[in-house]
Amino acid sequence: MPEVKLVNITKKFGDVHALRGVSLTIKNGEYVCILGPSGCGKSTLLRIIAGLLQPDSGSVYIDGEDVTHKPPEERQVGFVFQNIALFPHMNGWGNVTYGPTVKCMDRDTAYKAAKELMNILKIAEYSGFYPYELSGGIAQMIAIVRALAAGAKLLLLDEPLGALDPRVRVSLRYELRRVVKDLNLTAIHVTHNQEEALTVADRIVVMRSGIVEDFDTPENLYWRPKKLFIADFIGKVNIMRGVVKKVVGEKILVSLTGGQLIELHAKGFSEGDSVVLAIRPENLELSSDDVKQDNSLTGTIVRARFMGEYYRYDVRTENGETMTINHPVDRGVKKVGEKVKVFFNPEMILVYPYPEKGIERELMVEI
Amino acid sequence: MGSLRLSNVSKKFGSLTALKNVNLEISDGEYVVLLGPTGAGKTTLLKIIAGLLKQDSGEIYIDGIRVDDYPPEERNVSLFFQNFALFPHMTVLENVAFGLKVRGYDSREAESRALEVLRLMHLDDRAYSYPRELSGGMQQRVALARTIVTGASILLLDEPLSQLDAKIKSELQYELRDFVKKLGLTALHVTNDVEEALALADRIAIINKGEVVQIGTPFEILEEPENVFVAGFMTDMNLMEGVVEEVSENGIVIDIGNIKLRSSRKGSFKEGEIVIVGVKPKDFKIEETGSGLTGKIEDSIFSFKYKRLIVCLDNGLRVQVKTDKDSFKNGMYVSLSIDPSKVYLFPCPKGGLRAAIAEIAGVS
Numbered sequence: 001m002p003e004v005k006l007v008n009i010t011k012k013f014g015d016v017h018a019l020r021g022v023s024l025t026i027k028n029g030e031y032v033c034i035l036g037p038s039g040c041g042k043s044t045l046l047r048i049i050a051g052l053l054q055p056d057s058g059s060v061y062i063d064g065e066d067v068t069h070k071p072p073e074e075r076q077v078g079f080v081f082q083n084i085a086l087f088p089h090m091n092g093w094g095n096v097t098y099g100p101t102v103k104c105m106d107r108d109t110a111y112k113a114a115k116e117l118m119n120i121l122k123i124a125e126y127s128g129f130y131p132y133e134l135s136g137g138i139a140q141m142i143a144i145v146r147a148l149a150a151g152a153k154l155l156l157l158d159e160p161l162g163a164l165d166p167r168v169r170v171s172l173r174y175e176l177r178r179v180v181k182d183l184n185l186t187a188i189h190v191t192h193n194q195e196e197a198l199t200v201a202d203r204i205v206v207m208r209s210g211i212v213e214d215f216d217t218p219e220n221l222y223w224r225p226k227k228l229f230i231a232d233f234i235g236k237v238n239i240m241r242g243v244v245k246k247v248v249g250e251k252i253l254v255s256l257t258g259g260q261l262i263e264l265h266a267k268g269f270s271e272g273d274s275v276v277l278a279i280r281p282e283n284l285e286l287s288s289d290d291v292k293q294d295n296s297l298t299g300t301i302v303r304a305r306f307m308g309e310y311y312r313y314d315v316r317t318e319n320g321e322t323m324t325i326n327h328p329v330d331r332g333v334k335k336v337g338e339k340v341k342v343f344f345n346p347e348m349i350l351v352y353p354y355p356e357k358g359i360e361r362e363l364m365v366e367i
Numbered sequence: 368m369g370s371l372r373l374s375n376v377s378k379k380f381g382s383l384t385a386l387k388n389v390n391l392e393i394s395d396g397e398y399v400v401l402l403g404p405t406g407a408g409k410t411t412l413l414k415i416i417a418g419l420l421k422q423d424s425g426e427i428y429i430d431g432i433r434v435d436d437y438p439p440e441e442r443n444v445s446l447f448f449q450n451f452a453l454f455p456h457m458t459v460l461e462n463v464a465f466g467l468k469v470r471g472y473d474s475r476e477a478e479s480r481a482l483e484v485l486r487l488m489h490l491d492d493r494a495y496s497y498p499r500e501l502s503g504g505m506q507q508r509v510a511l512a513r514t515i516v517t518g519a520s521i522l523l524l525d526e527p528l529s530q531l532d533a534k535i536k537s538e539l540q541y542e543l544r545d546f547v548k549k550l551g552l553t554a555l556h557v558t559n560d561v562e563e564a565l566a567l568a569d570r571i572a573i574i575n576k577g578e579v580v581q582i583g584t585p586f587e588i589l590e591e592p593e594n595v596f597v598a599g600f601m602t603d604m605n606l607m608e609g610v611v612e613e614v615s616e617n618g619i620v621i622d623i624g625n626i627k628l629r630s631s632r633k634g635s636f637k638e639g640e641i642v643i644v645g646v647k648p649k650d651f652k653i654e655e656t657g658s659g660l661t662g663k664i665e666d667s668i669f670s671f672k673y674k675r676l677i678v679c680l681d682n683g684l685r686v687q688v689k690t691d692k693d694s695f696k697n698g699m700y701v702s703l704s705i706d707p708s709k710v711y712l713f714p715c716p717k718g719g720l721r722a723a724i725a726e727i728a729g730v731s
Contacts, residue, residue: 037532038532135728137728165404165405165559166559166560166561166562167404167559167561167600167727167728168404168728170603171727171728172728174668174677174687177666177668178666178677181666192532192533193533194533195533198669198671199668199669199670199675200668217669218669219669222669222671235671236537282671282672303541303545305541305565305566305585306565306584306585306586306589307562307565307566307585308565308585308589308602309649312566314541
């Protein structure tokens, strides 16, 4: 359960800046995801932590010790790749005990530890199977045991669920988290899948173009993102432009394109500021058109889908925008073509200064 | 016109059964998603419908006509592959028109039809671009235009969105459905992604190990799963093995290991029978104090509007509970209750719950 500290890590591949000064501290026993679009530098960062790559500058500390120039085998880390790399000519047990064997560890202790890991991951019965006889999910679990069998307490996972069926990906992510917590490991898990990161991690590092954009809990990143980029990248948001008309204490009145006025809670804005509103689909409320409701827009439902716990409605509003609303199933069903009111809860609207270089540029996954 | 009917279609590859007595009826203009894990037989079924593979037994009817002896090009279907490949040296327009030219259309007519489809898909302003100049999502749309331009009324889509990243995919999937509906096409869409199926389908057919195990609207499938496989594959239901203790007009009482649950759902179960009990995480009511079902919170995981709590019950079973309250913390002792109408019961499959879960997770 080591602590990992990165100080000002940079890395260039030719002319490409893969990492531009990354500093962060991952606590003992934490499950951290590194999330970002492909090419953001997330796998490079993981490889630097593992010692498979050397940074151009900066330092890596594991449990307070500077390991920047230590080879991978002296770092006590377990590494798991996306393309489940098991030895094809060895069965599950052979794969799992390979590390301890080549490291000449005490056989009895190592075997006992490996057996226990197989039990905790609930895959003991697959010991005798060869990789080609196993499904992707089981093979990946064996790869995880192999990564840990030599006693690693820091587990590095590079898109560990990427090669699996979506359904398997979901059940295995809870399994992964359970194992990491039960064994008191520190885990760093690289993924490009937002939902996976949100539902497995204690904290998430969001990266873009070699920079850490934010490092925070799923709750904060999803409900209280500090930047418009994060709000949009981490999950679906409805984005609207407006201008601040009036500031009253901690409330502001925003005029949308189309002239409708919406009141919301926000600090640090002045009259005349151009702003961007970002609203999660589950934070908009629908009511029928005849209900009198302040702080709302009227609109027509243009699309309706049942998604299990909610209906997803797309509403064409009076100011000409299409908004997506997740409406809980127990609040009733609406039909396509129905006129509705969309209520903006003042406390649930995220507001940001209009980005200098425009919205599109702000939201780009590569900068 | 584009209705499709499969009657008892079976196919074996050597000793491996790929499809077993598949029956499926799709009406003209319907969007049906064929959903199942890798290796369930989905692609094999599409290839058989398209005429690229021959079934061992069973019949295929398109618009009421048996087409088993028709070659692919005479079946009124077009097939869209997962790994579509656009010709890199051709413009978007040339790519889309290519299939028509091969079929003998003169080049002017082919291009005018291609342009019309591109216009419908809002791609006409990119007609003279080359594939490399387009984003992944746009290339996918061009490939789709190329499939549709042939004029077939049945569109067979083999994992058309699987290569796209999550954000583009969620935008494109609604667009795809709108487009199919606008053109009045019939679609059979193959995927292993539950969310994608829910977003797209009028009806979902769930296939496992070559057998269609349930067909219904997204609502029917999620609310009334007919077996453990469907329940586990489609929902995040907690599945537990139990023994029927009592059957009466008050419902069925099941023992899940020193804990009793009551179900008021229909089902013909006998006392002493082993059954699988299913409870959706959102259907548990959780309180800080109380009696009945008690346990300790082991972990708490972000789940959008909810928190997903891992609760270890007194009998050692771990269940997932979804709550929108913030007051529950790790280590707390809590009490759970469930409305008996929300306690699902399923016949226990061969091999028990363990085998069923392994099957759902694709590990069998």
